[in-house]
Amino acid sequence: MFGFLKKHDPAADTAIQAAARPGWAERLKGGLSRTRGQLAGLFRRARIDDELLEELETTLLMADVGVEATGFLLEQLKSRVQRDQLDTPAQLQVALAEILTTLLTPLEMPLVIGHHKPFVIMLAGVNGAGKTTSIGKLARHFQAQGKSVLLAAGDTFRAAAREQLIAWGERNNVAVIAQVSGDPAAVVFDAINAAKARGIDVVLADTAGRLPTQLHLMEEIAKVKRVIQKVDASAPHEVLLVLDANIGQNAIAQVRAFDQAIGVTGLIVTKLDGTAKGGVIAAIARQQPTGRPLALRFIGVGEGIDDLQPFVAKEFVAALFETPSA
DSSP states (O other): OOOOOOOOOHHHHHHHHHHHSOOHHHHHHHHTHHHHHHHHHHTTSSSOOHHHHHHHHHHHHHTTOOHHHHHHHHHHHHHHHHHHTOOSHHHHHHHHHHHHHHHHGGGOOOOOOOSOSSEEEEEEOOTTSOHHHHHHHHHHHHHHTTOOEEEEOOOOSOHHHHHHHHHHHHHHTOEEEOOSSSOHHHHHHHHHHHHHHHTOSEEEEOOOOOOTTOHHHHHHHHHHHHHHHHHOTTOOSEEEEEEEGGGTTHHHHHHHHHHHHHOOOEEEEEOOSTTOOOTHHHHHHHHOTTSSOOEEEEEEOSSSTTOEEEOOHHHHHHHHSOOOOO
């Protein structure tokens, strides 16, 4: 007797993997486990005293919160201890979570595609921050909202970046405008014109990674923005800077440098899994390095297609703290 071979169904495999995969909250919690573990040890103490507060200060600094934001959080926390007469570390943890949530909430501004068509989003950042991967995930995000998407392979320096973006385009069934070599601004220019002709909703424009100290490359990315404005005076409608969560306080300098060159409107913080400490988000919220309200549009905790999600302050803070015992 011979049985029939069942045809392989990749979609079924994907569904099984998704069902077995932890949810977003658990993945975020896992990504921030290092900092959460350090904080949890402090809040298991028997009482609130100067030693606990000193160790809390050290823990926050080690978590990349930065001197200014750490000082602010401790000042607010000490005020709450006196005002509300807190006397247990569990109460202190609840107060810190509330203060941190209040600090981070202004960063919580979801990216909403406006009335512009195409809505042009320009992405920038240093090498290795995760720009190209983030573009692929953003394409899926906007597709889930019913939007059509086109990708512009503006990183013409690295063949690997172009090939990676084309692979993401194939994965998402999204068109990619690319050239083997040439001027990055010309690629983005062609992409926006193609999007107009095809009635595309969103253009995601990749750019080559560069360090803020590479002045000629910073001028080049400024040129890309100027060329975009020649196609559409209102564009780019969003300028996203992609930051690696592991770079700590250097993130502040990167935001300032890229903002000076291209006017950053929002951030994507990637790699909040593994070794990342997460505190840099508090540093950004406190210092406001652009001198105006800055949105943290998305955070990422892995390489999966759904590992980039809109930033929600309460979710992030909840992932940093263990639930106090009753």
